[in-house]
Amino acid sequence: xxxxxxxxxxxxxxxxxxxxxxxxxxxxxxxxxxxxxxxxxxxxxxxxxxxxxxxxxxxxxxxxxxxxxxxxxxxxxxxxxxxxxxxxxxxxxxxxxxxxxxxxxxxxxxxxxxxxxxxxxxxxxxxxxxxxxxxxxxxxxxxxxxxxxxxxxxxxxxxxxxxxxxxxxxxxxxxxxxxxxxxxxxxxxxxxxxxxxxxxxxxxxxxxxxxxxxxxxxxxxxxxxxxxxxxxxxxxxxxxxxxxxxxxxxxxxxxxxxxxxxxxxxxxxxxxx
Numbered sequence: 001x002x003x004x005x006x007x008x009x010x011x012x013x014x015x016x017x018x019x020x021x022x023x024x025x026x027x028x029x030x031x032x033x034x035x036x037x038x039x040x041x042x043x044x045x046x047x048x049x050x051x052x053x054x055x056x057x058x059x060x061x062x063x064x065x066x067x068x069x070x071x072x073x074x075x076x077x078x079x080x081x082x083x084x085x086x087x088x089x090x091x092x093x094x095x096x097x098x099x100x101x102x103x104x105x106x107x108x109x110x111x112x113x114x115x116x117x118x119x120x121x122x123x124x125x126x127x128x129x130x131x132x133x134x135x136x137x138x139x140x141x142x143x144x145x146x147x148x149x150x151x152x153x154x155x156x157x158x159x160x161x162x163x164x165x166x167x168x169x170x171x172x173x174x175x176x177x178x179x180x181x182x183x184x185x186x187x188x189x190x191x192x193x194x195x196x197x198x199x200x201x202x203x204x205x206x207x208x209x210x211x212x213x214x215x216x217x218x219x220x221x222x223x224x225x226x227x228x229x230x231x232x233x234x235x236x237x238x239x240x241x242x243x244x245x246x247x248x249x250x251x252x253x254x255x256x257x258x259x260x261x262x263x264x265x266x267x268x269x270x271x272x273x
Contacts, residue, residue, distance in 0.1 A: 001205055017192045019210030025251055031119030032249050032260025035110050038062045039123045040265040046125040048102045052084040056095035063112050071111035071118055071189050083109040090218050090226050090235040090243045091180055102128035107245045118185045120214050121261035122247040126271045138271055141219040141244040144169050148215045152257035156207050162199025165217050175224035182214040209254045216247030
């Protein structure tokens with residue numbers, strides 16, 4: 001796969017990896033910070049009895065009130081401003097008039113467009129008191145994301161990211177979903193390269209300064225297999241086991257990695273309040 005200077009590239013997916021400069025990093029910081037602020041604010045909202053449609057309303061109004069636009073709204077026909085994935089839902093859960101219950105875990109995925117730049121992040125929320133197996137899944141998923149991020153530096157590869165995640169998760173008796181992956185972004189929602197959450201060291205695409213992408217491992221308590229429901233969006237575990245996901249948007253710097261979507265409120269601790 002080839003690389004191109006983002007300032008010279010067409011504003012579409014071309015099959016090349018765009019390398020961005022400092023002005024892009026500044027834009028991504030602003031977009032990422034707003035997404036993180038929204039996810040922080042949701043902590044006070046998520047409680048037993050809350051309908052996921054209310055979460056969607058909150059995210060949409062938060063975006064509009066801050067001069068942003070929710071990237072998922074009407075994206076390829078998707079009608080919502082966020083994704084809410086509960087328990088065995090792996091990703092792309094559609095908000096609805098369904099109330100959260102005590103012991104549920106829910107992933108809320110938020111992407112905002114701010115001044116043309118896409119900030120993308122998701123986080124797990126516990127609803128009331130959780131069973132220990134659910135807590136453990138969330139902890140392992142979060143740690144796997146942070147290990148994947150730690151593998152990001154110039155000269156490493158996407159395989160190094162996947163290996164860091166896979167080699168941590170599987171010894172815990174959990175599995176890494178293969179059907180979905182992280183992705184490049186910037187002024188596009190989805191761009192090159194794909195970030196696979198399994199892999200071998202040294203394989204895949206070489207990381208270079210200026211690359212922008214998400215890392216978003218989906219981890220299952222059971223087997224890794226998923227299926228998409230008849231709505232065309234909602235992905236669930238085939239064995240009905242619990243699934244969890246965390247996501248950050250990152251940029252490759254000259255010396256390592258910058259994370260654009262870090263939480264200021266929670267000091268990056270899963271299930272923090």
